[in-house]
Structure formats: C-alpha cells, structure tokens
Amino acid sequence: MTAQTLAPAGTSTEVPAGAGRPPRFNWARARETSANQLFLVPVALVFVVLLVVPLTQTFYWSFTDFTGYSADVNFVGLSNYRKVLTDPSMLAGLGFTLAFTIGTALLITTFAIPLAVVLNKKFFGRNFVRSVFFFPAIPSIAILGLVWGYILSPLGSGVLNSVLETLFHAGPYPWLSDDTLARLSVIVVAVWGGTGWHSMLYLAYLQSIPADYYEVATIDGASARQQFFHITLPLLTPAVVISNFLLMTGGLKVFDLPYTLTKGGPGFATYTITQSIITSGVAQGRYGLASALATLFAFAVGLVAVAQLWVSRRIERRVL
Amino acid sequence: MTKRRTLAALAAIALALPLAACGGSGGSGGSNSGKLTFFSWDGEDTMKPVIAKFEQENPGIKVEFSNAPPVPEYISTLQSRILSGTAADVFAIAAENKTNLINGKHVVDLRDKPYLKNVPKFNQTTYSGPDGAVYGLSVASWGAGVLYNKDLLAKVGATTIPQTWDEFLALCHKLKDAGVTPYLESVQGMSTPLAAFLGAENQTTGDTMDKKIFDGSAKFKDYWVEPLTQWSRLWTEGLVTRSAVGLTGDQVRQEFVTGKAAMMIAGPWDIPGIRKAAPKLKIEMAPVPGIAGGKPYLAGAASPGYAINSKAKNPEAADKFLAFLATPEAMAIYQKATGAITVTSDFQPTIDPALSPIVKDVRAGNVYLPQIAWKRAEDILNVEATAQLQLLVQGKATPEQVANALDTKLASTS
Numbered sequence: 103m104t105a106q107t108l109a110p111a112g113t114s115t116e117v118p119a120g121a122g123r124p125p126r127f128n129w130a131r132a133r134e135t136s137a138n139q140l141f142l143v144p145v146a147l148v149f150v151v152l153l154v155v156p157l158t159q160t161f162y163w164s165f166t167d168f169t170g171y172s173a174d175v176n177f178v179g180l181s182n183y184r185k186v187l188t189d190p191s192m193l194a195g196l197g198f199t200l201a202f203t204i205g206t207a208l209l210i211t212t213f214a215i216p217l218a219v220v221l222n223k224k225f226f227g228r229n230f231v232r233s234v235f236f237f238p239a240i241p242s243i244a245i246l247g248l249v250w251g252y253i254l255s256p257l258g259s260g261v262l263n264s265v266l267e268t269l270f271h272a273g274p275y276p277w278l279s280d281d282t283l284a285r286l287s288v289i290v291v292a293v294w295g296g297t298g299w300h301s302m303l304y305l306a307y308l309q310s311i312p313a314d315y316y317e318v319a320t321i322d323g324a325s326a327r328q329q330f331f332h333i334t335l336p337l338l339t340p341a342v343v344i345s346n347f348l349l350m351t352g353g354l355k356v357f358d359l360p361y362t363l364t365k366g367g368p369g370f371a372t373y374t375i376t377q378s379i380i381t382s383g384v385a386q387g388r389y390g391l392a393s394a395l396a397t398l399f400a401f402a403v404g405l406v407a408v409a410q411l412w413v414s415r416r417i418e419r420r421v422l
Numbered sequence: 423m424t425k426r427r428t429l430a431a432l433a434a435i436a437l438a439l440p441l442a443a444c445g446g447s448g449g450s451g452g453s454n455s456g457k458l459t460f461f462s463w464d465g466e467d468t469m470k471p472v473i474a475k476f477e478q479e480n481p482g483i484k485v486e487f488s489n490a491p492p493v494p495e496y497i498s499t500l501q502s503r504i505l506s507g508t509a510a511d512v513f514a515i516a517a518e519n520k521t522n523l524i525n526g527k528h529v530v531d532l533r534d535k536p537y538l539k540n541v542p543k544f545n546q547t548t549y550s551g552p553d554g555a556v557y558g559l560s561v562a563s564w565g566a567g568v569l570y571n572k573d574l575l576a577k578v579g580a581t582t583i584p585q586t587w588d589e590f591l592a593l594c595h596k597l598k599d600a601g602v603t604p605y606l607e608s609v610q611g612m613s614t615p616l617a618a619f620l621g622a623e624n625q626t627t628g629d630t631m632d633k634k635i636f637d638g639s640a641k642f643k644d645y646w647v648e649p650l651t652q653w654s655r656l657w658t659e660g661l662v663t664r665s666a667v668g669l670t671g672d673q674v675r676q677e678f679v680t681g682k683a684a685m686m687i688a689g690p691w692d693i694p695g696i697r698k699a700a701p702k703l704k705i706e707m708a709p710v711p712g713i714a715g716g717k718p719y720l721a722g723a724a725s726p727g728y729a730i731n732s733k734a735k736n737p738e739a740a741d742k743f744l745a746f747l748a749t750p751e752a753m754a755i756y757q758k759a760t761g762a763i764t765v766t767s768d769f770q771p772t773i774d775p776a777l778s779p780i781v782k783d784v785r786a787g788n789v790y791l792p793q794i795a796w797k798r799a800e801d802i803l804n805v806e807a808t809a810q811l812q813l814l815v816q817g818k819a820t821p822e823q824v825a826n827a828l829d830t831k832l833a834s835t836s
Contacts, residue, residue: 123692169522169526170501170502170505170522171501171505171522171526171528172504172521172526173505173506191805191831251670253667255668255671255673256663256665256666257663257665257669257677259676259677259680259682275667276663276665276668277668278668279665279666279816280665280816281816284668302835319541334653364668366809366810366815367610367667367809367812368667368813368815369809369810369812369813369816369818370809373809381805382802384494384501384802385494385497385518385801385805386799386802387519387522
C-alpha cells in the first residue's frame, strides 16, 4: 500500500493550480510518508539483526577456521567448501532431506485440500473437529517426536505393534529400526503433524470463494466432483502455492522431528543436512566447515524457492 | 502532524526495545569483588544447597548461578558466552568441550592447587592438557555395566553373575528359551559392552591402545575387530532382536522395569528411576563380562570438572569456590542430591546397594570410554562409530567394515 492511497482527499492528490509549472515539492506528503515509514524501522531492525547479520557472519566464517570459541580466526580460502563437497558424510543427509521434503509436500497437499473441503461444510461439532485437526500444530514438533517414538517402538510392547498384534495378530514391525520403514515413519508423522495446519490455510481460501459459483454450477448440472475440479481446485491455486512454498522451505530445513524420532539412524538413513550442520558446528567445533555447508545449503534452498515460485506463478496465471 | 510523528517514533522505539534487551544479555559483567558467577550443567535443585553452604561459610561472596542442561545446550551456551566475553568465573569443563577450552586457553591450570590432592589421577588426567596441566576439578566418575533382574535370572536357575562373555551369552540362550527377552541395550550412541571390551584390552596393552591408533603405528582394525565380533554375537546368534537398533534408553528401561527384559545396560543414573518405578525388583549391577583374554570391565569416565575461566572477574573467589567443592562437606551435599559416585579420597559416598559391585572400580578409575580416550576428532569419530554400529546390528556391515570405516574417518580428519 502506497502513501498516496492513504493520503486524505483534497491534500496530496489534487493537481495544483497553475498547471504547466514544475510541481512543487509537497512537504506535507513527505512528512506523512516518513511518519508512516517510521513504523517499518522496528521490523527492518529485526530483519537486519536476526537475519542479515547472522547470514553475513556465516558467509564470512565459511572462509575461516572458526571454532566457535574465539573470534581470532585464520582465513582458509575455499578449503571448507572443498571439504563439504568431497566428504561424503557431510552430505550424508542430502538424500533423506530431499525425500522428506518432496514426500511431505505431496502428501500434505493431497490430504489437506480434501480435508479443508470437508471442514468447510456445515455439520454438527464442526468447530471441535477443526480444533482436533489443528491440534498437532500446537505442541512442539520435538515433543510429538518423543511421543511418536513410543507409539512406533519396534518392540512388541510398542503402542502400534500392540494394536496390530491384538487386531490382526501381525508384527511386530521394526518401524524405526529398518531403513525404509524409519524413513516412511518420519514422513508419516510429519504429514500427520502438518496436514491440519495446512488444511486451515486452504480453509481460509475456500471461504473466500463466492457461493454463487457453486449455485450456478449446480443449476448447470455440474456434479460435486466436477465442481471440485473445475471451481474449487483452480481457485485454490494461490493457497497451493503458499502452502507448498512453506512445505518445501520447511522440509529442506527439517531437523527436530527426525532427530527426536531416530537421531538420524539407523545408520544415516534419516540423517538430514541441518543435522549435519548442527553436529559439525556445535558438537565438533567446526563452525567454519558448518558455515560453508550452511551457505551452500541456504543458496540451494533459495534457488529451489525461487524456481518453485516462478513455476507456481506461471501455473497460477494460466489457471486464473 | 507533529503529534502523529512523535507517536510513530515512540512506537518504533517501543518495538525496538526488546531487541536492545536481547543484545545486552548478561553474563558475569561488573567488577563486584564479592560476586562470583557460576555456570553449571547440574540443575539449580542440585547446586542450590551446595552454593548456600558456600555462601554461609564465605559471607563476603555472593554466587550468581546459571545453568543449561547437558550436553548440546550446555556446550553451545558456554561457547557463545566465551565468544562474547561474558562467560562465568567458574563453569563445567566436559569431555565434549575440553579440547576447545584447553586449546583456546580459556581455562586456568589448577595442577598446583591443594584441593586436587584428594582427586584421583584418573580424574585429573581426563581434564589435563598435553603439558601435564590440569584444567578441571572432577569430583565424581561414572561406570556403566549390565543391570540384572535377579528374579528372572533365578527362574532359569542362574544364581551367579556371568564372568565371561560366553557365560553371558549362554545365560541369554537360557532366558530366551524360557520365553524371556534376555537383554536389551540402546544403540543410539557408543555401545557399553563394546567400550568395556575395549577398556579391558586397553588395560592389557598398558593404556597404549589409543595412543598407537592416533600416532599411526596401529589401526582401529587391529584392536576393534574381535570386540565387535563378540558384541555382534548378540544378534548373529538371534539372542536380541535386530529391531533394538531403534530403541532409546528410556524404552529399554521401560522393558526392564516391567519385567519383560532380564538384563539391560545401565549407569548409576538409571537406578533411582528403576527403584521408583519398580520398588520390589531385585536388581544388581556388574561390570560387562570379559571376552577371551579380558576381564570384566566397565564403560565409564570421569564426570565433568569445575574449571576457572582464564578471564574470571573474581579469580580469588573462584579459587575459594573450587576448594570448597572438594571438601567432604560439599561432597556430602552434592552426593545426596545426585547419588553420584564421588571420588575424593576424604569422603566415602553412600551408594545404592545395587551399585556395590562397581563402586570400587569406578572410584579407582578402572573405566573406559573410547570417545574420551581418543586424542582428537572425538565427536566426528563417535558419530561415525554410532552409525556403523547400527549398521552392524542391522547386519548391513561386518566388524571389519566397521573398523575400516573408523580408520578411513580418522585419516580424513588429519
């Protein structure tokens, strides 16, 4: 929103008398604009202090042998970057990080949209049901990880294994002890935790779709399925863009859920890039190396985000 | 208009204030001669009575206490405080940060201090530098071994604790045949039996095993393959489910207290929780039985030590505080709060009877933990070792492959 649209009529927007002369500098408008822009200062400060400064420092440290204990560092050129790209354990988490990101983005989107459509209908206890689905977004993911650790315990006494044994005489299954099952379990828990939150996002967009469209479609004889695919889904495209942008960036940075569920194991099966950055930086005092990995990773995430936005905008433009 | 601008400016300042507050987060600060700052990894409940007694005996000194839970939170908080010059006068030096603290000259040499006189050589050596200087006052040690449910053992006629690994595995077979889960351990870190096997082997080599590995005259595969092979018999002989690779320490303890597992890996910290959850359980802890040629041994290490900041604002008070912490009086309060196996020679700790078989060895320093004995790249090797051990349990790596992976990792860090 610009200052002009905020300006009261009769002051800044009127054409001054004596048109033809170069317009005089409008002090009143400038004062108004500067007063409004003052409100941006705190946000800008927060942005600079919490984002720009640390990012710049990380970039600087990536060229040094910084250990985290002394600011007295030596410049080591590109050796940290060389090490990151040649040491397989530094990139051990790349595969699962990508699988987690794509898996959660696809599954959450697939489940959240139909859920939002259902939650948008009128039925008894609707608000309660909405709260239940939103609940997993409230506690910290780390706590959810610990709770799910008990549910998915690979022993026969684990909650899920006990249920399967009682109902189907099946199992016990090594949910967190087998590479594939552990990866799937982490993704499933993330989907369980994220679907409710994202469905609320879709719900907000759904509520802005005019009811007239559906009324007209019903009169024209469109089925519920046709209405969903030809009205609801296209008009939800902006929400899909935002939701997937958040899911992709959040997924690439994931740390807390896999760490609390499996600590990255078994082996390196659920190891993530962020875990690698934290382990090498904090635990091993190799901040220089961790900074190089973080810089490369931030750059890669940025590229993915920009590419995703570009593709999404094109789809949005074609659909809407 | 002026009013509006003033209002905007005020709002901006108000919103920016929390930021300013963040920037100025305190540490020691000030040159108050009667104030001593102390950053601990023990909680306030544990340290408060000790501090109260110290303040009572030293009326001129007021201790400003802060703490962070171990391990990553403590390490990173101390790290940022040291970097910003706001670290406390006294803080804990641990296995995880000792190399950085000593190499960065952030801690004071205590070797000539009279209060080290009652501390065993083992605890002093753990926090000493290459020049023989001692940088931490470590007043306790811990040892981990096998905890036995004696009732379940009695069910299969076992009345004595196994002394050899073969006897231990035979007992596992008996328990399994009787329908009891014989043994469980969490493999989300260094394995306790493996550490114990290596500790026994290290002792037979005159404490030279790791020295040789790190000076290049030997390799991990020279010492590790046989202990790894013996340890993996738990899985290759089908005694323990390979699913145990995904278990946490809490889940293992839960199986033990509910009487589902007869034996588990435990340390002194497990005992209070087990006593509370299952007061009637007959338990006993013992060193890990020895493999061929080795005697029963414990995994373990010296507990974190108290260190004096080399830039302490009040070094005299810090010195007094450390001297107090080593007294029998302070030990008694600390030991009561933690149940720790304290090691100072002039104080005899009162320990849970279940730990009796290990107390002597722990106090004598007959314990071993690879990641503490390693000379460098400790955490890098530990992360690699943990992942490789998990692959071994899953049957996806052989003992030779695990040892080779550690040799490769060590070579990559030089």
